[in-house]
């Protein structure tokens with residue numbers, strides 16, 4: 001389980017995340033939706049202990065990331081693709097991560113197979129396409145077999161087969177009882193993948209509800225999303241005004 005309580009992050013005058021509270025429960029895919037710049041990545045970074053909140057707290061299994069005993073075995077995240085050394089092979093990259101995280105070496109081959117990179121594991125990761133790099137990032141997230149997983153835009157750069165693969169992977173991870181938080185800009189994809197949604201705008205919570213409930217508010221999930229995120233003065237809000 002992930003808990004965010006009053007999470008707040010400022011960058012100078014910008015309030016990136018504003019008193020944000022939500023829980024992410026196990027056994028479901030929770031979609032994390034919001035317009036560009038609404039604070040999704042910053043929130044995920046605070047959950048993973050990479051950014052320090054100015055106020056509030058994020059906890060995983062009841063503890064801040066920094067207090068987890070074996071963090072790599074409790075939580076895995078894909079926050080950015082290409083966080084590997086380009087000169088290392090995928091197998092070398094994952095082996096180094098396994099050693100640092102106290103994870104058995106045998107997991108490296110297992111996760112390479114799960115993400116479909118087994119046949120190119122000996123190639124330098126710097127030569128990978130964006131889609132292959134995303135798969136390597138997912139392999140790294142899965143390496144410690146963690147119960148909590150965060151994925152920031154994992155379908156970026158993936159072809160249709162890859163997008164479908166991600167959808168099925170997310171669902172199967174949730175079906176195994178894991179906690180899965182997934183951000184994406186693709187609302188249609190979210191409608192197919194997520195069970196629950198946390199929607200934010202300008203760093204604030206706009207909705208914390210099931211996909212079914214939010215979809216029922218409008219003609220489609222996309223319409224419901226636009227209605228929810230339409231801030232005064234935006235093009236989207238103007239469109240709404242005209243239609244009313």
Ligand SMILES: Nc1ncnc2c1ncn2[C@@H]1O[C@H](COP(=O)(O)OP(=O)(O)OP(=O)(O)O)[C@@H](O)[C@H]1O
Pocket residue numbers: 011014015016034035036037038039040041042043
């Ligand atoms: N390191 C930083 N320094 C200054 N401002 C930042 C920094 N990181 C994020 N921000 C600002 O914080 C706000 C939230 O950004 P964030 O990347 O968390 O949003 P996001 O919802 O993930 O966006 P996107 O969907 O475009 O990836 C934005 O206004 C962004 O410009």
